[in-house]
Each structure stands twice: as structure tokens, then as C-alpha cells.
Amino acid sequence: AQSVTQLGSHVSVSEGALVLLRCNYSSSVPPYLFWYVQYPNQGLQLLLKYTSAATLVKGINGFEAEFKKSETSFHLTKPSAHMSDAAEYFCAVTLTGTYKYIFGTGTRLKVLA
């Protein structure tokens, strides 16, 4: 069965600093991995996805993530945080041919001025 673990329920960074949000997955077969962002009182919006093509995936708003099979990780990074990045971020996993996506518990990012 697949699962994802997000380390750190809350992360604070200064504006302009590196953002690193951690996600580790568990899957018996090659997974498909996603990062979604949720702003207050809104649904989830896709940031980026890994579907077995390039291991370094670039997404919207300057975010990127690297799929590392040896570490079973898919950490989300952004070189320079902006105040507008403050939100909750969810890592998710699924397998092609299945019907459900499994989400992590989320990491709330706070950006300090």
C-alpha cells in the first residue's frame, strides 16, 4: 500500500530564504507523486507532479521537487520565499490505474518579513 509522510507540520522561513518542505513516500511499485497547495478557505491547487519522466520537476510559482528513489523522497523547494507562499502544502501519491490519491497530513508554511 502507498503512503506519504510529511516531516514538520509547521515550517517558518524568512522572506527571501530557501523553502524546503519534506515528503517521503512508501510504495511497492513506482508511484506518481504530487505537491498541492491550499490557501485559506480554498481548495487544493496543483504545484507540480512527478510521473516517471524527469526526476527534477519544475512547477508553478518557482517551486520544484526532486524524485529520489534511493531515499524514497520527493521534497519541495523554492530558492527564495515570498510572502504570498504562506499556505498549507500537501504531498500526495497515487498509482496509475488506481482510483485514489493518498495525501500527507500537510505542512503549514509561514513566511516572516
Added chain:
Amino acid sequence: ETGVTQSPTHLIKTRGQQVTLRCSSQSGHNTVSWYQQALGQGPQFIFQYYREEENGRGNFPPRFSGLQFPNYSSELNVNALELDDSALYLCASSLRLGEAGELFFGEGSRLTVL
């Protein structure tokens, strides 16, 4: 292109009551999934509908039921509401069944059970 829309946005019910939540999927999407997001948690899969039939179900009791209509819109029904049913209910549509593509989420219906 119209995105996923959900109604109502907020509602309050009491224990034992029944609730119906509605979702219009994104244009061209034939698959609809429902997720429950409790406070401080990630979304949990409830079930998925494809061409008006339930295609898969998560670990939710039978009092959670759904429908999908020919225009691919969907309803989530919850009977005999319990306090723990208080959550944000998210509808997500996707383009094709079985492909690990993007889920397009609505803004959710926030249910409070008193």
C-alpha cells in the same frame, strides 16, 4: 473553461440529520472524487464516480453515499450525521479514469455538525 464548483460553501447541521453536498465538475471531466478534510489533516478519499457508477471507495461507512449524473455532476450524501463528520468536503474532477493526472479541486463545502 469552468472550474469545479461546490455548493453550499458552509452549512450547519445537528447530529442525526442528513446532508447533501453538490459538485459540478470541470468541463470535459468524466471522473469525480470526494475527499473529507478534517481540521489540521490532509484530505481523505471517500469515493470516486465514473460514468455514473462508484468506481472505488475509501474507509468510510455506508452512510456516506453518492451519485453522479449524466452531465458528470455529483452529490455526496451523508446520513445520520455524527460530530466527527464536521470537516471540509472537497470534490475533485479529473480527465480520465485510471490515469495519474491532476485532480482539479473545488473550494469545498464546510460542514459543521453540532
